Amino acid sequence: MLELRRVTKAFAGVPAIDAVDLTIHDDEYLTLLGPSGSGKSTLLRLIAGLEVCDSGTISLDGEDITYSPTHLRNLGFVQQSYGLFPHMNVFDNVAFGLRHRTHNPIEDSSEVDRRVKAMLDLVGLSELGQRMVGQLSGGQKQRVSLARTLVTEPKVCLLDEPLGALDANLRERMTVELRKIREALGVTFMHVTGNEDEALAMGDRMIVLDHGRLLQVAPPDMVYREPDNVAVARFVNAYNILEGRVSDGAFLQDDARLPAAGAPDGKGYYAIRHDAATIHHGSEPPEGAVALPATFVTEEFLGSRFFYFLRLDDGTVFEVERHLSREDPIHLEAGTRCMVSWDPRNALHFGADGNRIGAPAMKGAA
Numbered sequence: 001m002l003e004l005r006r007v008t009k010a011f012a013g014v015p016a017i018d019a020v021d022l023t024i025h026d027d028e029y030l031t032l033l034g035p036s037g038s039g040k041s042t043l044l045r046l047i048a049g050l051e052v053c054d055s056g057t058i059s060l061d062g063e064d065i066t067y068s069p070t071h072l073r074n075l076g077f078v079q080q081s082y083g084l085f086p087h088m089n090v091f092d093n094v095a096f097g098l099r100h101r102t103h104n105p106i107e108d109s110s111e112v113d114r115r116v117k118a119m120l121d122l123v124g125l126s127e128l129g130q131r132m133v134g135q136l137s138g139g140q141k142q143r144v145s146l147a148r149t150l151v152t153e154p155k156v157c158l159l160d161e162p163l164g165a166l167d168a169n170l171r172e173r174m175t176v177e178l179r180k181i182r183e184a185l186g187v188t189f190m191h192v193t194g195n196e197d198e199a200l201a202m203g204d205r206m207i208v209l210d211h212g213r214l215l216q217v218a219p220p221d222m223v224y225r226e227p228d229n230v231a232v233a234r235f236v237n238a239y240n241i242l243e244g245r246v247s248d249g250a251f252l253q254d255d256a257r258l259p260a261a262g263a264p265d266g267k268g269y270y271a272i273r274h275d276a277a278t279i280h281h282g283s284e285p286p287e288g289a290v291a292l293p294a295t296f297v298t299e300e301f302l303g304s305r306f307f308y309f310l311r312l313d314d315g316t317v318f319e320v321e322r323h324l325s326r327e328d329p330i331h332l333e334a335g336t337r338c339m340v341s342w343d344p345r346n347a348l349h350f351g352a353d354g355n356r357i358g359a360p361a362m363k364g365a366a
């Protein structure tokens, strides 16, 4: 178990990581999502020992490693740039990690041979052991980099944007493979990404970071359905977020009063998921639904889904996502007036501080 307590790191007086509490369990896949500059790489580098905390502690299985040198931490670090030796072939790149690891380096060449081959097999590179790394594709280099780290049997493997350099197809394949590799080895993965789909798809738990602070640590479906903070709702990129005021249990949107029982008076945010809203053109919104007038802008077709983009009368862009399996697509001319509606029970309310009304207090150490 890896534990961070009040870990803080500032650069030139500006906090990059701010009093972070986090417990990472054995044998789990954690994804770390945050916008550029939120402190994702800094957090990994602090855990890896490539940066030193200003304050706070980091421990691994009860041992304080806050100030331990990187090579004594028994952690693996897979960087986006791969960090491979270009003058070595694939086999030797992976063997290097094994021969030179700090804990129990392996010198017996038949044992090195056996372990490297098993690892190349696991990452799907058994045919390419003799290939020089300069002759590999991006995805293959990424696998070598992963194999070279995993062969050292780290307790926790830190991955900094491991799929960042791959094209969309390969990214999708590697998403599945990374999970399989992790499960086969039972090692903990902490995977940093700026891509919300990747974070949602891969992690057993997901950490959302912003301005060096943890906004939410929860299973991906919880983060998606019940974001604790309006910033989290923005990062998962699945919500229409209206910004305005609450008065007497209603969120004021232009001339409309949207039910917001329980939300305190004052500034607030109202969020409804793209897939929880419906467009009406020539039909009436169902009884009990919240409905607002809108102007159709454009549509985007994504295989099994349609995204419709509209504009509310105050200028807010409003997105509606529909699945072809559930209904036929609608085709409207740009500029067509219509209504958007949703069940008010599906709406989320956030206070002036951005926190969701009714959300539990942040439990980073959970």
Ligand SMILES: Nc1ncnc2c1ncn2[C@@H]1O[C@H](COP(=O)(O)OP(=O)(O)OP(=O)(O)O)[C@@H](O)[C@H]1O
Pocket (backbone or CB within 6 Å): 011, 012, 016, 034, 035, 036, 037, 038, 039, 040, 041, 042, 043, 194
């Ligand atoms: N060595 C450094 N010296 C000064 N400032 C730094 C240093 N490393 C990071 N920072 C600053 O700390 C903040 C967090 O940076 P970090 O690289 O951790 O963010 P990130 O979330 O990984 O971003 P990205 O997704 O763009 O890689 C940023 O404001 C960055 O400019």
